[in-house]
Amino acid sequence: VQLQASGGGLVQSGGSLRLSCAVSGITFRMYSMAWFRQAPGKEREFVLSISQSGDRTDYADSAKGRFTVSRDNAKNTVYLQMNSLKPEDTAVYSCAARYGPQTFPLPSDWYYWGQGTQVTVSS
Secondary structure (H helix, E strand, O other): OEEEEEOOEEEEOOOOEEEEEEEEOOOHHHEEEEEEEEOOOOOOEEEEEEOOOOOOEEEOOOOOOOEEEEEEOOOOEEEEEEOOOOHHHOEEEEEEEEEOOOOOOOHHHOOEEOOOEEEEEEO
16 A cells, blocks of 8 residues: 655745545545645644545644545545645655545544655745
């Protein structure tokens, strides 16, 4: 199983980034997907998740109104659109997959993980 996150980089405060996570080795349409992030010195935290079909999503309060998750089951890819970025969004962003519902914000509930992509927001 491979989850390959990409799209991170350096952006100014107020800017936007779109992250992608390409998945292989599993039947993608049967897995919920999530994005987590981990800032230096902090624990990994839930950002948002999306159900197998994409009809249900869950967002952390920090992501509501600024971030959007979507998926393309034909391309085995999940996306994270981040707008109005703030310096406190700086972190390594990782995608994760679990078989079943998406409503599980704990990292331990997610089976497969990607390596992460660095997002740095300058003030």
